[in-house]
Amino acid sequence: MSKATEAIYRWLDFNLEPPSHIQSEASVLQVRILGLLRILVGLIWLFNSWTASASANKHAIAAFIGLPFSSWPVHVVGNGILLLDLFIALALLTGKGMRVALWVGVVYLSVMWFAIAHTGGFNTAAGETDPGIAPIYLILLVLTFAGWRVSHARSRIHEMTRDHARLWIYAMQLAFGFLWAWDALFKWHPYYLTHLVGYLTAAQQGEPSWLAAYEQFWIMTISFIGPVVFAVLAALLEAALSWSLITGRLLRVSLPIGAGYSFVIWSTAEGWGGPYTALGQTGMTGNMFGNAALYALVFVMFMVIYRWPAGQPSD
Template sequence: MDRSNSLEPHTADGRFGRWLRGTLQAVGIEGENTSFTSELTPSTTQALTLLRLLVGLVMLYDAWGSLSWSHKTEMASFLGVGMESAWVALVVAGVSFLKIAIAASMLSGRGVTKLGWAGFFYGLFVWIAIEHGGDFGQDATDPGVGLAYIILFLFVIGAERLRSDPDLSHNEILAFARVLFGLLWAYDATLKLQPYFLDHYLDYLTAAQKDVAGTWQASYDQIWIVLSQAVGPQLVAWLVALTEAAIAISLFSGRWLRVFGPVGLGLSFVIWSTAEEWGGPYSMGIASMMPMRLFGMAVIYLLTFFYVWAFYNPLDLLNRSRAAVLSEAK
């Protein structure tokens, strides 16, 4: 199919966006397979708007976290200067302003694509410069929060393009976001399949529980610890790793996402509420003690899976079953 002129209508993508779309087309990523996706309806549009607003609230909260004293201390340490240095105030102000600008765009619906790319590049900077491409220690369990933000903003940008071109088969950005999300989960699964995680799975939960000793969160963690002990910690660790691998395959291929999308959403919630202790910039440092203060990673996974839900709605399975039953009844 000739797509040579398909880049012209989407001027809001900017030069980089058009270059990326052209590159994706060149490697065969031209859009979603609409035989797998759900039909776009007014309800889908409303859901995507709500998700954009939630992304805006996350960025607003990130900006608030960036203004905290502990964040300034972390930034001074990262820059290798004292707290009295003007560089600390300048960089913190710059980071906070960027996050506020992105939040304002997401909340107002103005300049979403341009500020979405700003969020994309910010996540890329955090992932490369701050996280060095992820955690490669023996106790690593994820590829870093920066990559999660990169993928989330790709979904935001791809969803915004639907306003001018509702054809998912022409939306390279959404397809790329899904594939990249699949690679992220494949990375996650690979880390979970390492002997250290399989042998120390329960240690992650008990360590998180100690950090919140004496609170309701400790009691919540205890429930998961007891359940894991009842099933067998190593068996649970294997189940987590294999589930993540299945999620990765589903995301990468675009198949079975009406099943594995909700599974990924549920698993992300469990990780966020246990090992990450509802982690965010407000936490006690469990999830996000870093110079570019951001929400805990699993909550970003949650938001991203809700985007996947919008395009691969699991309710379609119920509707098809109901239609089949009615057809047989006739």
């Protein structure tokens, strides 16, 4: 382990070695699956790049900078964002230029989160309890890059590379845990606890009949259990997921549960991302898949990186 890595661990009061479930070398199967997941993230980013070119996003840019839609700065900024998204997407798809794409993406997502989304927030009327789309994209991008580094560091010469990648994986595990803690904390708000069914009912507006019927099933299930009871159970589950990610305990159980829970949220409250309606547009330029699908993907990545279930600690 390099001196710089050791210093970071000491400063953060971490153990000088990452947890045992973070493997030092990737197996052949891990390399293949991580490669497929990297391409999947690239396809998601490529699709978002295409949707970022829509006039609706350029109108949002014009409103943000306070200039007419037809002005040249609006088109320069809009086309610049499109090219930036395309560069990150191509780097993820090809595995070339990953280091540059990582830092470009980190700066881009940070600017989007702080300047555009104002670090998220909590809108009880809309049922929003997460800090926005940029943080989960940031975790996903860094985790994809770390998995790529582990996959390509096979010799002893690359031991430092593996150590740095393992550090980033551990950091993203903690960041993901705190992200769930944020979400769980705001789910205890009285307005959210008493309006859960209302959020799902509102989400049905403008959706195709098959999706409305699917969400109606969940509305009936929640009503049978009791909306407040169901909301409390959801808050407790999210708190448990956060605790597991931060402490590293019970990951064998929490990772697949978190992936399944995220999928349920995505398919109900987020309407499968809603690319067929205006509901798919969020504060993140071009995002058409919703937040929860990315949460599920991050859980899957951790399962692959930690060689779930064989490589997971049982306590």
